[in-house]
Amino acid sequence: MKKSGKNMDPTTKSIVVGILLVLVSAFIGGIGIAVAILNPFGKVLSLTFAVGLIGTAIICWGWACFARKELYE
């Protein structure tokens, strides 16, 4: 049977959210680092983007562990 987001039990939901956050963390962090290295939009704007994206990646990484089943009960 197909499980949508609302039908998932809390444990499954916490696992799915954790995995998604880890993947998103890698993707956003990678692009943030690339922007910091290449500086394609000028130094200030590129650096601001890099800080925002790398910071988001770190927060995603931290929250991937915190996406526990208690949050979805």
Place this chain on the structure above:
Amino acid sequence: MLFIVGASLIALVIVLPTLSSNAQILALLVILTSILAIFVNIYILYKDISKKHIVHKKFRLLPCHRGISFLGKEFILCFRCLGFYIGTLFWGILTNMDYRMWVDFLELVGMVPYIALLIAVILTVPIHGAWLRSHPSENRKQNILRSIVGFVFSTSLWLICGIIIYFAR
């Protein structure tokens, strides 16, 4: 983070027409990533607010449950996070010396093995997490394995960065 990404996004949309064609393609990718980052930040903020009602704890930047303490009580890093941050720092120092190393590596191994390696590296954390659920314990060997998994995963950020640099240069 929400504010920084949002403000940068508005600034980028304003300066977008003035950029070169190569930078415009990268700018579109960055705009899409920023929109994703904004949604993720809003989701985390929403969950953080609901978490306060559930566990009655203050928000922490690094919400690890157990592990070694670092810079006082507020900063507690688990072994996996320790590996991740040390790995990020390690690759950061190496990349700072020569950022072309990732492009050279991509050209050396080819695109398909590179992407296969990237997927394998990204999947280490979910696979290890699933394995830990079936083998929960706190012994020293598992803590070392946690750190190694965190270190290996940190490579994925730099591998993705290498692909972007390869196409954008």
